[in-house]
Amino acid sequence: MRIRSPAVNASTEIPEVGPRQPCPCGSGKRYKVCHGKHTRAAERTYVARPFAGLPGECDWVAMREIISAATAPLVLAGEHADRDVLACTLLPGAMPALVRDNGQVLLALQTVAGGGDASADLGHTLATALAAEPGSSVVPGPLPSDAPRLHDLLDLDAEFVVTVHDTFDFWIDPESETPAEARASLEEANEAVVPTARLDSVTGAYWCSLDDRDQVRWVLPHEEEPLLDALARLHAADADTLGEGTRLLGTFRTHGLLVPVWDLVEGTRAGDVEQPAAEFGARLDEALAETAPLSREQRRARAGLANRQVTIR
Numbered sequence: 001m002r003i004r005s006p007a008v009n010a011s012t013e014i015p016e017v018g019p020r021q022p023c024p025c026g027s028g029k030r031y032k033v034c035h036g037k038h039t040r041a042a043e044r045t046y047v048a049r050p051f052a053g054l055p056g057e058c059d060w061v062a063m064r065e066i067i068s069a070a071t072a073p074l075v076l077a078g079e080h081a082d083r084d085v086l087a088c089t090l091l092p093g094a095m096p097a098l099v100r101d102n103g104q105v106l107l108a109l110q111t112v113a114g115g116g117d118a119s120a121d122l123g124h125t126l127a128t129a130l131a132a133e134p135g136s137s138v139v140p141g142p143l144p145s146d147a148p149r150l151h152d153l154l155d156l157d158a159e160f161v162v163t164v165h166d167t168f169d170f171w172i173d174p175e176s177e178t179p180a181e182a183r184a185s186l187e188e189a190n191e192a193v194v195p196t197a198r199l200d201s202v203t204g205a206y207w208c209s210l211d212d213r214d215q216v217r218w219v220l221p222h223e224e225e226p227l228l229d230a231l232a233r234l235h236a237a238d239a240d241t242l243g244e245g246t247r248l249l250g251t252f253r254t255h256g257l258l259v260p261v262w263d264l265v266e267g268t269r270a271g272d273v274e275q276p277a278a279e280f281g282a283r284l285d286e287a288l289a290e291t292a293p294l295s296r297e298q299r300r301a302r303a304g305l306a307n308r309q310v311t312i313r
Contacts, residue, residue: 045116045117046116046117047116047117047118047119047120048255048256049255049256049257050117050118050119050120050149050255050256051118051119051150051255052256053151053156054119054150054151054154054156054160055156055157055158055159055160056072056159056160056161056162057221057257058203058204058219058220058221058257059072059160059162059198059203059204059219060109060160060255061204061219061254061255061257061259062162062198062204062206062217062219063087063089063109063110063162064089064109064110064118064254064255065110065254065255065259065312066196066206066208066217066219066259066312067089067162067164067196067206068089068090068192068193068194068196069089069090069164069165069166069167069168069170069193069196070088070089070162070163070164070165070196071086071087071088071089071162071163071165071170072086072087072160072161072162072163073085073086073087073161074086074087074107074154074158074160075154075155075158076153076154076155077153077154077155077156078153080130080153081155083103083105083130084102084103084104084105085104085105085106085107085126086104086105086106086107086170087107087109088106088107088108088109088170089108089109089110090108090110090168090189091106091108091171092171092182092185092186092189093185094108094111095108095137095138095139096108096111096125096138096139096140097125097126097128097129097137097138097140098129098136098137098138099129099132099133099134099135099136099138100134100135100173100175100176101134101135101173101175101176102134102175103134105126105129105130107122107125107126107129109122111125114142114143115143117149118255119149119150119151120143120147120148120149121143121147122150123147123148123149123150123151123152123153124140124143124144124147124148125138125140126148126150126153127147127148127153128140128141162198164196164197164198164206165193166193166195167186167190167193168186168189168190168193169186169190171186171189172186194208194209194210195208195209196208196209197270199216199270199273199274199277200274201274201275201277201278201281202218202277202278202281203221204218204219204220204221205217205218205219205277206218207264207268207269207270207273213263213264213266214263214264214265214266214267214268214269215249215261215262215263215264216242216261216262216264216273216277217259217260217261217312218259218260218261218262218277219257219259220257220258220259220260220284221257222258222288224253224258226288227258227288228258228302228305228306229287229290229294229298229302230284230287230288230290231248231251231260231284231287231301231302231305232294232298232299232301232302232305233287233290233294233298233301234283234284234287235248235298235301235304235305236295236297236298236300236301239280239283240280241262241276241280242262242264242273242276242277242280243264243265243273243276244265245264245265246262246263246264246265246268246276247262247263248260248261248262248305249261249262249263249308249310250305250308250309250310251305251308251309251310252309252310252311252312253309259310261310261312
């Protein structure tokens with residue numbers, strides 16, 4: 001006959017033990033799936049800047065929010081250091097990840113987050129993919145309380161290098177035959193790609209060509225309040241443009257960072273805005289270093305900028 005463990009009063013304090021040890025509550029379960037699960041869940045709070053601390057934080061945000069088609073190789077640490085992993089903006093059918101026949105892992109960044117920490121969501125998906133069989137699609141289960149973050153899996157000394165693509169042809173495995181249905185899906189996806197280019201003169205800035213306009217979307221790493229002050233100083237001095245005929249349309253917030261968006265003169269190409277972007281970057285650094293209180297005109301500019309929230313597509 002099985003003897004039930006005595007019930008534990010909700011107010012009873014359960015001491016913390018190792019995750020694989022029996023839970024002190026007497027349930028017979030391991031601590032990590034009993035009271036340890038609740039403890040870790042309570043510790044797993046919303047992370048406003050989930051990619052902070054990763055090399056190339058601004059480019060991580062850009063790949064997740066701005067770019068249609070791009071890839072970046074990832075360098076792992078620890079036991080998986082020899083695995084070939086490629087971060088991607090999107091994968092076929094919005095798959096979170098897949099493992100090719102040769103063992104290469106493709107990790108999609110533009111997926112629906114399951115928790116309050118995108119780094120943990122992606123880390124959980126990556127860990128699941130690393131344990132999956134070659135040739136399989138990866139659909140991770142619910143986010144566990146002890147899910148690794150990207151920070152736990154990646155070599156934090158390795159550079160994050162983004163390559164922007166004109167198509168999703170990187171979906172195709174050159175070592176495997178692609179079914180006709182997959183080819184048709186690829187062609188349909190390619191028609192929706194927004195032409196994009198990464199600017200070389202600055203960090204985190206991307207030129208985009210939409211149907212009716214050309215833009216620069218620039219992910220900036222600065223804290224929001226001093227950044228808004230700096231942009232207000234530049235606007236009041238008519239120095240917040242990227243050249244004649246351009247204008248700062250507004251900003252949007254994502255993953256804890258502010259992203260200014262500029263409308264460009266029709267027909268402006270990525271190369272045309274390299275020097276203006278570098279010059280703006282220098283002006284922004286000077287404005288960020290200013291410590292004097294904002295003038296009335298600058299405060300008015302700041303209020304206007306704070307109200308001009310941009311919705312991207």
